Amino acid sequence: MGYCNDRSTGALCCDKCGASEGVRKRTCTATVLTDNTGGPRTRLRYCIPPALCAACLHELGGNAALHKDCKDRAAQCQAEYDDIERQLDAGESFAAAAWGSWHANVPDGQVGVLYRSRTARRYVLMSADDYDSSPRPVLSAVATTPWCGPDANEPPF
Numbered sequence: 001m002g003y004c005n006d007r008s009t010g011a012l013c014c015d016k017c018g019a020s021e022g023v024r025k026r027t028c029t030a031t032v033l034t035d036n037t038g039g040p041r042t043r044l045r046y047c048i049p050p051a052l053c054a055a056c057l058h059e060l061g062g063n064a065a066l067h068k069d070c071k072d073r074a075a076q077c078q079a080e081y082d083d084i085e086r087q088l089d090a091g092e093s094f095a096a097a098a099w100g101s102w103h104a105n106v107p108d109g110q111v112g113v114l115y116r117s118r119t120a121r122r123y124v125l126m127s128a129d130d131y132d133s134s135p136r137p138v139l140s141a142v143a144t145t146p147w148c149g150p151d152a153n154e155p156p157f
């Protein structure tokens, strides 16, 4: 992260004025609870806390003012995470890992993808164009064929 420390004392420096006295990471007041696609749901502070000295924090209007836009952005972000959780609850699967046609088991123009639902893993092939759409397609929304996976010796789930 972009923090800077005083060369001689090692103290954290203010992002704004460079002073190293009374500088703290000004923790975000907004949090989000992540979705389950990358591991257990985790509550995170919305932004990386800026390091500020007391004077600069005061000048910026205090911690609440500093993070005032974070609340709305965090709410938007939370709505997206919650929507993914709802889809997982409904049995949907999300892309967790992918292998391009550089891989011996993946035909040209295709992508091998590992999809995960709440309870299952499945390897599939799809066209590279479908995979490249943003956001990545959920399993029910894309045409796929079963795939043996990156290791041909590993049976598909």
Ligand SMILES: [Zn+2]
Residues within 6 Å of the ligand: 014, 015, 016, 017, 018, 019, 052, 053, 054, 055, 056, 057
């Ligand atoms: Zn400062």
Ligand SMILES: [Zn+2]
Residues within 6 Å of the ligand: 027, 028, 029, 030, 046, 047, 048, 066, 067, 070
């Ligand atoms: Zn914030």
